[in-house]
Amino acid sequence: MGDTAALLATAFTDTLGYWWIIIPTIFLGLIVGGIPGFSAANTIIILLPLTLAMELQTGLVFMVTLYCAARMGAGIPAILVNIPGTAGAAATPLDGYPMTKQGRGQQALAMSFVASSIGGLLTTLVALAAMPLLARVGFYMHSVEMVVVMLFGISLIASIAAQDMLKGLIAGFFGLMIGAIGTDVVYATPRGTFGFLELYDGVPLIPALVGLFAVSEAFIIIEKRVILTAKGEAAMRNPTWHATFEGISIALKRWWHIIWTSMIGLVIGVIPGAGAAIASFVAYQQSRTYSKTPELYGTGHAEGLIAPEAANNGVTSGTLVPLLVLGIPGGATAAIMLVVLQFQGVSFGPSLFMSNPEVGYGMFMAMAVAYLLMFLTILPLSRYMCRVTTVPTIYLAPIIISFTLVGAFVPREYMFDMQLALAFGVLGYLARRTGYHVAAILIGVILGPLLETYFMRALQKSNGDIMTLFSSTLGNILWLCLVASLILPAFLEWRRKTKTEAAA
């Protein structure tokens, strides 16, 4: 125990010594995280010659910092201009963007940074302490349990649809159908591809994200001189430090909310292949379910912003657990880290903490230091970042369209993906103008294929017996939680109404 503590302390101080690489990497991560199509994984690949040439510890610190900063950076455009940088930030604009339009962009950014930093830091420490236990989560989460986890995320459609249930559900199920485009998981039969080979792997996520959020938003915002409301514009004319401190204070007062939503992210993060998008949707849905003011969600509610941001940063720590303990990467970035570190002669698995403790503990310490330094370096910038909302839309809209459309091209390098993003842009524009929620469509596009994959796996394993979905204890507990989370809001609402009526 004493040896481990000494090792951790040494790893922490050693990592602090790499501040000269951490700080520039934070800014690089913020940029690549903020532009759809660019991610930490892409950037590490692009900079692979540089990363491979670095000394082991330097490369490790660089990759981990980039990973954390890109995750945090994805939330910035989501809050300021309604464009999530990655799918993991897709739930962030639900409450972040309304806050910006009200002139509270600075507070929203501060809240997001606090929730992300604390969520990331806390889950790093928990992951470090409970690594053997968390590594087992991956073993217990089979396809049956994952079906229920996916349904948790998808049930957010119902929450979003609360204002007009029928239109919300149509948008969500339309998204699920679009998500079902591509070959089926067992026999690779092409379905709904319109003959395009580019769609055989399914609908690529980045063009859908770019189109539904960025392009459609750009077509909408030109109706106004700036994206802010009149009241918001007046507030933004003279931004002060007070707004940043107010954002910090609002977030810190919700410390318990940050803790439990980041833990959702951590647990989902340790499941290989699950990812930040699921975590942020599940966290938002759960946050709304157990809130005393669910009706405020979607209107610029602090908890609606904190939940997805804390959760998607919790995922960052979670994905490292199966990588380090089992040698199984929990996501794309972790997979690339695995390749780079294996090139440096590091072998992952249970023996890592004996053979290369500086790598095992060093990764978590790099993450902890990165979150600490990010908190200190980014927070003061929120006052300046939110100035982007005062740029006239005639300049903002073309810049958003050009840089996000080309971002849709980057992951697969198909011109088709830019055309697809434009098609999604038109769909998103029609949806927004006619009162359908684009987030509901996106949830379907993201989670639909995952749900189908896990569902088909479960059926395959049980020779087509649908009752397999209720065959495991953990699965049944999750089913009960899902049913409870669907019924509870209605019950709480009924009780609130009864109390109000009794009081009247």
Place this chain on the structure above:
Amino acid sequence: MSGRDYDHRRQMGGELIIPALAVCFTLYYFTTIWNSPWTAQVSAFSIGGILLLLCAAFFIKTALLLRSSEASLGLGGLVGIEDVRNGRLALVLATIGYVWLIEDLGFTLTTFLFIAISITALGHGKNVGRATATAAVMSLAGWAVFIWAFDTRFPRGWFETTMQGLMANG
């Protein structure tokens, strides 16, 4: 009924577009899986079936609202002369042009043209100088960061090839 009352009715024409698209797509999707193994059909038929039911419910609701004169089939300002006035139509056309031309002209030139034309169109022909300057700064900054510094595989054309040649020759 006065014309004023008519204007205040819910304009359902626009709201019908998404369900109509959803129905068309779902029916097309079904045709592509009709003779496929059950593994390809099971989730699509269940999700598609629910979607068709939801759309049917929306169409019935619309029909009832139309019958009781609470709604009309108007597009509710979804498409109109206002889109020409505020420059949206020009922006959409410029975006289509951007996607179409970028393969041949490359990122930098196409982005320059797109931003310059879009800002000019949205600004009703005013501030051409500022539009050109913004377009030049943004496209060159994009080239410098993403293509020159990071060697990202953006679409490349005449400008990128020329600059690469110039850089290679010192």
